[in-house]
Amino acid sequence: xxxxxxxxxxxxxxxxxxxxxxxxVFNTQAGATFGFQLLWVVVVGVVGIIVYxxxxxxxxxxxxxxxxxxxxxxxxxxxxxxxxxASSVVNLMTxxxxxxxxxxxxxxxxxxxxxFLILLGVLGVVLISWALPFEWIERLFGxxxxxxxxxxxxxVKVHPDWGQVAHGFVPGMHxxxxxxxxxFMVGLLGAALTPYEVYFYSSGAVEDGWGxxxxxxxxxxxxxxYGLGAFLSFALMILAAVLFLPRGISPQFLGTPALGxxxxxxxxxxxxxxxxxxxxxxxxxxxxxxxxxYNLAQFFGWQWGKRERPSGAPRFALSWIVIFLLxxxxxxxxxxxxxxxxxxxxxxVVALPLTFLPILLVANDPAYMGxxxxxxxxxxxxxxxxxxxxxxxxxxxxxxxxxxxxxx
Amino acid sequence: xxxxxxxxxxxxxxxxxxxxxVDRDERNCGKVDDLELTGLSSAEPEVSAVLVGGNAWRxxxxxxxxxxxxxxxxxxxxxxxxxxVSSVVTLKHAAHELGLGRGDDRAARLVRHxxxx
Numbered sequence: 001x002x003x004x005x006x007x008x009x010x011x012x013x014x015x016x017x018x019x020x021x022x023x024x025v026f027n028t029q030a031g032a033t034f035g036f037q038l039l040w041v042v043v044v045g046v047v048g049i050i051v052y053x054x055x056x057x058x059x060x061x062x063x064x065x066x067x068x069x070x071x072x073x074x075x076x077x078x079x080x081x082x083x084x085x086a087s088s089v090v091n092l093m094t095x096x097x098x099x100x101x102x103x104x105x106x107x108x109x110x111x112x113x114x115x116f117l118i119l120l121g122v123l124g125v126v127l128i129s130w131a132l133p134f135e136w137i138e139r140l141f142g143x144x145x146x147x148x149x150x151x152x153x154x155x156v157k158v159h160p161d162w163g164q165v166a167h168g169f170v171p172g173m174h175x176x177x178x179x180x181x182x183x184f185m186v187g188l189l190g191a192a193l194t195p196y197e198v199y200f201y202s203s204g205a206v207e208d209g210w211g212x213x214x215x216x217x218x219x220x221x222x223x224x225x226y227g228l229g230a231f232l233s234f235a236l237m238i239l240a241a242v243l244f245l246p247r248g249i250s251p252q253f254l255g256t257p258a259l260g261x262x263x264x265x266x267x268x269x270x271x272x273x274x275x276x277x278x279x280x281x282x283x284x285x286x287x288x289x290x291x292x293x294y295n296l297a298q299f300f301g302w303q304w305g306k307r308e309r310p311s312g313a314p315r316f317a318l319s320w321i322v323i324f325l326l327x328x329x330x331x332x333x334x335x336x337x338x339x340x341x342x343x344x345x346x347x348x349v350v351a352l353p354l355t356f357l358p359i360l361l362v363a364n365d366p367a368y369m370g371x372x373x374x375x376x377x378x379x380x381x382x383x384x385x386x387x388x389x390x391x392x393x394x395x396x397x398x399x400x401x402x403x404x405x406x407x408x
Numbered sequence: 409x410x411x412x413x414x415x416x417x418x419x420x421x422x423x424x425x426x427x428x429x430v431d432r433d434e435r436n437c438g439k440v441d442d443l444e445l446t447g448l449s450s451a452e453p454e455v456s457a458v459l460v461g462g463n464a465w466r467x468x469x470x471x472x473x474x475x476x477x478x479x480x481x482x483x484x485x486x487x488x489x490x491x492x493v494s495s496v497v498t499l500k501h502a503a504h505e506l507g508l509g510r511g512d513d514r515a516a517r518l519v520r521h522x523x524x525x
Binding site: 317367368 | 422423425426427428429435436437438439441460461465468469470471472475495509511512515516518519520522524525
C-alpha cells in the first residue's frame with residue numbers, strides 16, 4: 001500500500017512537473033502555426049525522455065552515480081568542463097525564463113507591476129527552497145501544477161475535429177515552409193528532452209538512496225508520469241490549433257494559452273490555467289537552479305544535496321542562490337521571457353549529446369550495472385534517440401537563424 | 409579493506425581518474441583530477457599519489473589549462489591515504505585532516521550567518 005502511494009505521488013508530481021515554460025511556449029506556438037500536424041513530434045519527444053529518465057534512474061539506483069558524475073568520468077575533464085559550461089549557460093537561461101514566467105503569471109493574477117513581481121517571485125522561490133523540506137516543495141509545485149489539467153478539459157470543450165487530431169499523430173511533413181516546420185520539430189523535441197530534468201531526476205534518486213528494489217518505481221514513474229504529462233502538451237497544441245490558428249493569432253505571450261482555457265471554460269478556466277502555469281514554472285525555476293548547482297558540485301566533487309542543511313553542503317547552497325540571483329538580473333534587465341525560452345530550448349538541444357552519451361555508456365557497462373545493464377529494448381531506443389539527438393543538435397542553431405526564431 | 413592490501417584490477421583511465429573522492433565520514437571532498445605515477449621505466453609502475461584540484465587540471469586539455477591557470481595548487485594525496493576504490497575513492501581520514509574540502513569550509517563560514525542554515 002505504501003509503495004502504491006509512493007508510486008501515485010511520484011506520478012502526480014511527474015505530470016505536474018513535466019510541463020514548464022518551454023512546453024507552454026513551443027506547444028502553443030506549434031498549434032497556432034501548424035494546427036495538429038506536430039502532435040506526433042511530442043510523442044517522439046516524450047518517448048525519448050522516458051527512455052533516458054528510466055536509464056539514468058536505473059544507473060542512479062544501481063551504480064549510485066548521478067548524471068554529472070558520469071559525464072566527468074566518461075568524457076574526461078576537458079569535454080566534461082565544456083559540457084558543464086554549456087549546460088550551466090542553458091540552465092541559467094531556462095531558470096531566467098521560468099522566473100520571468102512566474103512574474104508574468106503573478107501579474108496576470110494580481111495586476112501589480114511586472115518588475116516588482118519579478119523581485120517578489122525570486123524572493124518567494126528562494127525562501128521556499130531555503131526553508132521547506134524538499135518533499136514539500138516537490139508536492140506543492142507538482143500537485144498545484146495539476147491545475148494545468150484544465151487545458152485538457154478545455155481542449156475537449158472546444159470540440160476539435162478528432163479525425164484531424166488523430167491524423168496529427170501520424171508522422172509526416174506538411175504544406176508550407178519546411179524550415180519553420182523543422183524549427184518547431186527541434187523546439188518541441190528540445191522542450192520534451194530538457195537536460196535539466198535528467199540532472200534533477202538522477203540526483204534526486206541518488207540522494208534518496210534508491211537501490212535495485214526501487215527500479216519498479218523508477219520505471220512506472222518515468223513511463224506513466226511523463227506519458228501522462230505529454231497529454232498536457234497535446235492539450236496545449238490542440239487548444240491553440242482550434243482557437244488561435246483560424247484567427248491568425250501568433251502567441252508571443254505566456255498568458256496566451258491561459259486565454260485559450262478562458263475561451264473554453266470561462267473565468268474559472270482562466271484562473272486554474274494561471275495558477276497551474278504559476279506553479280509549473282515556479283517548480284521548474286527551482287529545478288533548474290538546483291540542477292545548475294548539482295552539476296557544478298558533481299563536476300568538482302563538492303558535497304551536495306537538497307536534503308542537506310545549507311551549511312552541510314555550503315557551496316551547493318551558494319550555487320543555487322547565485323543562479324537565482326543571476327536569473328533575477330537577466331529578467332530585470334528586460335529580456336522577454338518567451339524569447340529567452342525559445343533560445344534556452346534551442347541551445348539546450350546543443351548540450352544534449354554530451355549529457356546523454358555518458359548515461360547510455362554507463363547503463364551498458366557491466367562493471368557499473370551488473371545484471372541491471374541495458375536490455376535490448378533500452379539499447380535500441382537509446383541508440384536511436386542518441387542519433388536523433390545528434391541530428392537535432394547539429395541543426396538547432398542553423399534553424400534558429402534561418403527561420404528567425406520560427407517567424408519564417 | 410585497504411587499497412594497498414587488496415589486489416586491484418583497475419583501469420586507471422576509466423576506474424580511477426575523474427572519480428569522486430569521499431572521506432572517512434563519506435563526505436564528498438573532490439575528484440581524482442590527476443595521478444602521479446612512479447617507476448614508469450621499471451617492470452611495476454605504480455600510482456604514488458592522487459592529485460586533487462587546482463593546477464592538477466593543467467594536463468587535462470585546453471579548458472583544463474585555463475581552469476588550472478585560474479586556480480591554486482593541487483593537493484597531493486599519497487596512495488597510502490586511499491582506503492578503497494569502488495565507484496568512489498574512499499580516504500582513510502577526514503577531509504580536513506588532508507587539506508581537502510577547504511572550499512566547502514570557507515563557504516560554510518559564510519552560509520552559517522544566514523538564518524535557518
